[in-house]
Amino acid sequence: MTNAQEIFMNGEFIPSERGVISVRTHGFAYGTGCFEGIRGYWNEEDQQVYLFRLREHYERLLRSCKILQIDLPYTLEQLVEISAELVRRNNQREDVYLRPVAYKGSQVIGVRLHDLQDDFILTSEPMGNYVEISGLRCGVSSWRRIDDNAIPARAKVCGAYVNSAFAKSEAAQNGFDEAIMLTNEGHVSEGSAENIFLLINGELVTPAPSENILLGITRDTIMKLAQRELGYVTRERQIDRTELYTADEIFLCGTGAQIAPVVSVDHRPVGDGKVGQLGKKLQELYFDVVRGKHADYKDWCTPVYAEVTQHS
Known part of the structure; x- marks a missing residue:
């Protein structure tokens, strides 16, 4: 991460270099976790990062958690605010990609979903195009x-x-x-x-x-x-x-x-x-x-920084 000084991990914002898990972690060994990919887009005119359909992404993450028997101690609104706060803490004024991961954090041997500790990590990093978009x-x-x-x-x-x-x-x-x-x-x-x-x-x-x-x-x-x-x-x-x-x-x-x-x-x-x-x-x-340039769909865009005067 080129300019991400912090991540959010298990209830607190911490320096990104501290964002590590044990090699014995259940989610690492068995893939027992779920995640989302959330984009934020920089609008130069508004001087704003807009997180696109942030609530819908977290609604899907919570559904994934339900399927995997993962119980997160955060409400939807808390996850939305944590995401915006992380971008602010990293002072990211560019296109970004947020990756929340909910996973089984217990350090045990044995394939299952029940009776395991549930952990959560959120990262934010700069990101351009994932695949070619011109053909x-x-x-x-x-x-x-x-x-x-x-x-x-x-x-x-x-x-x-x-x-x-x-x-x-x-x-x-x-x-x-x-x-x-x-x-x-x-x-x-x-x-x-x-x-x-x-x-x-x-x-x-x-x-x-x-x-x-x-x-x-x-x-x-x-x-x-x-x-x-x-x-x-x-x-x-x-x-x-x-x-x-x-x-x-x-x-x-x-x-x-x-x-x-x-x-x-x-x-x-x-x-x-x-x-x-x-x-x-x-x-x-x-x-x-x-990028928040279409007034009819502004409710899909969650602003990260202080609200700006909207352009017509």
Whole structure:
């Protein structure tokens, strides 16, 4: 972390170099934890960092905790305030990425979820683009997406991301930018760490929640923006692999990925092989919204520093 002097760990703000866990920690050994990725965007005109859909991220973290039998001693409002305070303490006036992690902190041998100590860490660090946002070349992964009855995809479980790591490395080592994963039934699920949308015959479609997807905050944002601002109602349904080859546009999305148009899948061009118009429009709209420049969506943006006079 280039300029993060402090982190929040188990009830207190501490110097970042003290943010360590034992090698015997249960969450480290067995992946028994869950996390969120939360972006904050710097608005130069407002001199403000806006944390995007902060409450929704923590609502999802608390749902993940419930699935993993983790009991955090913080309310939603306390988590929101802790997050803003951490950015202020680090005096970060740039795009940032917050990572809250709730995990089993007991130092014991034995795989289980019950009767273990629950710990919490929050970090904040500068972050630019996670993936290329001007045109991704994707490959369909040979690794299938984990099933809800194996490791629940609707929770951001730390250990589950080994599944994503297999797919991401396979894609990168095969010359692609990103992977697209299928369910065990062979339907499109999501990227290695992103939800996916396709434009097919003028209709915007995305895999349904039953397709072992993470119910993404950015996914929800796009569905709302596409309908309210551009007139596209998103259809949630099963999507076959070959529809990736015939779609007019495809884009991946997520807190890290933001909105990342796809220009080819398995060496086949998407549309004309260039970033499509819908993807461009959504990108432009999204970046205005997350930086607090769109008045209709200002309630999605939590300001970190003292409130500023809003511009028209």
